[in-house]
Amino acid sequence: MHFSAMKTLPPQARVALGLAVLFAPMAGLAMESPHVDMSARPAVQKLLDRIEADEPKPVRMETVWKGADVDGDGAADFANPTGAAPREHDDFGDGAFGARRDGGSRRHEGVDYTAVAGQAAKAPISGYVTKIGYAYADSTDLRFVEITNPALGYVARAFYVDPSVEVGQTIHLGQTIGHVASLQKHYPGITNHVHLEVMKPGGRRINAAALIQPKLVAAA
Structure with a gap:
């Protein structure tokens, strides 16, 4: 799914979809090795930061x-x-x-x-x-x-x-x-x-x- 299409999803769905896409390749590795490559963490955080930035801020x-x-x-x-x-x-x-x-x-x-x-x-x-x-x-x-x-x-x-x-x-x-x-x-x-x-x-x-x-x- 293109990122522009992801923006139309609710925030929770975007988070779930993003994590699924990023960690799907690692799922198989986890079955074969106890050492899972967590190099995707920066990408996950970047995605979460972008989603948070898109959310409307509360107005005082x-x-x-x-x-x-x-x-x-x-x-x-x-x-x-x-x-x-x-x-x-x-x-x-x-x-x-x-x-x-x-x-x-x-x-x-x-x-x-x-x-x-x-x-x-x-x-x-x-x-x-x-x-x-x-x-x-x-x-x-x-x-x-x-x-x-x-x-x-x-x-x-x-x-x-x-x-x-x-x-x-x-x-x-x-x-x-x-x-x-x-x-x-x-x-x-x-x-x-x-x-x-x-x-x-x-x-x-x-x-x-x-x-x-x-x-x-x-x-x-």
Whole structure:
């Protein structure tokens, strides 16, 4: 069989056929002599290497976060502030938008993106810093950064961020705005995260997860 025809066979069949062809002459020798000539080994290895090279290599996939293009200019207008998935259920509840809080008396107004304390927090939208405030009225160690984009009509607040920006500063999408604070003092055992709230004019909260979605792509 010509080698080009062998390439149409399944890999296992090609290996079996190749070995049979190479070792068939040696089968008779083995009956007459205890010493079999193994000079064909390099040819066998060459065949196996060629078959392996023909096999498709596994593709490693990775998750990237794609922000929505709300103004239609072909570029993303939103970004994941931590680059990680939303917080799943833990002892303090779920991190999804609208999740139950306080026994169902209120709903979660943002999306919690998991993080490692101390990592960089990225700007979820472009605009300028309109406020740096405290996450809780009775605590000064947990803060949020508010960014307003007048052109888009959106406001975003990234909570539990130690800010490295100032009010009035112009911010670009994905720019570092501070570092993620640890929540363990207030909520021991909780998954550290950035709580992201996205608002339309008038203060109506919308689901950030609908604007920042995961996509599987082949790793570079």
